[in-house]
Amino acid sequence: xxxxxxxxxxxxxxxxxxxxxxxxxxxxxxxxxxxxxxxxxxxxxxxxxxxxxxxxxxxxxxxxxxxxxxxxxxxxxxxxxxxxxxxxxxxxxxxxxxxxxxxxxxxxxxxxxxxxxxxxxxxxxxxxxxx
Amino acid sequence: xxxxxxxxxxxxxxxxxxxxxxxxxxxxxxxxxxxxxxxxxxxxxxxxxxxxxxxxxxxxxxxxxxxxxxxxxxxxxxxxxxxxxxxxxxxxxxxxxxxxxxxxxxxxxxxxxxxxxxxxxxxxxxxxxxxxxxxxxxxxxxxxxxxxxxxxxxxxxxxxxxxxxxxxxxxxxxxxxxxxxxxxxxxxxxxxxxxxxxxxxxxxxxxxxxxxxxxxxxxxxxxxxxxxxxxxxxxxxxxxxxxx
Ligand code: SF4
Ligand code: FES
Numbered sequence: 292x293x294x295x296x297x298x299x300x301x302x303x304x305x306x307x308x309x310x311x312x313x314x315x316x317x318x319x320x321x322x323x324x325x326x327x328x329x330x331x332x333x334x335x336x337x338x339x340x341x342x343x344x345x346x347x348x349x350x351x352x353x354x355x356x357x358x359x360x361x362x363x364x365x366x367x368x369x370x371x372x373x374x375x376x377x378x379x380x381x382x383x384x385x386x387x388x389x390x391x392x393x394x395x396x397x398x399x400x401x402x403x404x405x406x407x408x409x410x411x412x413x414x415x416x417x418x419x420x421x422x
Numbered sequence: 423x424x425x426x427x428x429x430x431x432x433x434x435x436x437x438x439x440x441x442x443x444x445x446x447x448x449x450x451x452x453x454x455x456x457x458x459x460x461x462x463x464x465x466x467x468x469x470x471x472x473x474x475x476x477x478x479x480x481x482x483x484x485x486x487x488x489x490x491x492x493x494x495x496x497x498x499x500x501x502x503x504x505x506x507x508x509x510x511x512x513x514x515x516x517x518x519x520x521x522x523x524x525x526x527x528x529x530x531x532x533x534x535x536x537x538x539x540x541x542x543x544x545x546x547x548x549x550x551x552x553x554x555x556x557x558x559x560x561x562x563x564x565x566x567x568x569x570x571x572x573x574x575x576x577x578x579x580x581x582x583x584x585x586x587x588x589x590x591x592x593x594x595x596x597x598x599x600x601x602x603x604x605x606x607x608x609x610x611x612x613x614x615x616x617x618x619x620x621x622x623x624x625x626x627x628x629x630x631x632x633x634x635x636x637x638x639x640x641x642x643x644x645x646x647x648x649x650x651x652x653x654x655x656x657x658x659x660x661x662x663x664x665x666x
Contacts, residue, residue, distance in 0.1 A: 293435060295435035296518060297433050297518040299514070306583065306584070312630055313630070316628045383640065383642050384650075386647060386650070387561070
């Protein structure tokens with residue numbers, strides 16, 4: 292008997308297109324770019340603010356322009372996807388917790404994340420006077 | 423009785439230069455699993471078909487294979503849940519030895535090097551009695567002790583496919599299991615496998631391992647928690663060098 296194990300090659304660059312689960316993982320990772328992009332927009336805003344009122348008004352105008360709004364909507368959609376997919380995984384990154392002598396269920400951990408999200412969003416909306 | 427088309431990836435190291443599919447028409451009974459169909463082929467159609475199995479009840483972990491592209495225990499995959507055409511291949515990410523049998527040396531070596539057994543904190547003689555453990559202490563690791571070494575998680579893991587030096591889900595989950603055991607004192611001895619860059623840090627948290635695990639071990643959770651612990655230990659070793 293001769294041994295001649297056969298190794299199946301894995302496509303180095305397209306493997307993540309082979310399965311929906313892998314593609315979703317790549318999207319979860321890639322959507323972080325949108326989060327970074329929005330952070331960059333906010334930092335630019337801060338820089339404009341430090342430069343003076345005219346510059347800051349121009350920045351706000353640009354953000355309110357159709358192009359600015361579309362960009363922000365796209366970023367929002369990606370950021371929401373990013374958030375939801377990470378919330379789903381949150382229980383896996385948490386050490387086992389107990390509450391009133393019972394193990395805290397994964398569902399409760401995810402729910403707590405959503406509650407936190409709603410809470411923080413409300414505070415921000417209150418702060419900017421939108422609610 | 424339902425007839426299915428069973429496409430099996432065949433590879434004979436003696437005669438084939440590469441694997442090829444062979445199709446069998448298999449009359450299946452309502453309650454059959456994929457393994458039954460494969461056994462039927464071996465018993466009645468082609469006795470040279472090579473594959474592993476033993477318990478036929480999702481306990482031994484030897485019958486893992488790709489069924490329609492997903493790693494499953496073939497003794498737990500009911501034909502009634504599949505279409506009429508079923509494609510079986512050897513577990514992905516492992517070299518093929520013959521037909522549906524893979525070479526598992528890599529996993530076995532990693533498992534052994536991970537020291538998945540209790541290394542007691544303090545040796546006791548039999549006269550000193552048992553090592554006692556409370557239900558709460560058991561709960562800390564019980565889920566991770568359910569692993570049957572079926573390697574489905576390795577077949578699901580794209581990280582292992584791209585970086586074969588990755589210690590991988592099951593070996594890391596089992597290391598975590600022993601590290602978390604109140605009777606154990608071997609964490610430092612296991613760190614060379616667990617905390618190295620090919621250990622927990624190679625994991626990019628795809629999470630596919632936990633999806634396919636037939637025993638709900640959730641290796642992805644063990645690895646993420648392991649990352650946290652490994653990072654804490656690293657900083658501790660700076661702040662409290664004496665604790666090393
Ligand atoms: S962790 Fe689950 S999938 Fe992986 S070897 Fe153990 S039982 Fe199989
Ligand atoms: S034959 Fe034992 S797990 Fe399937």
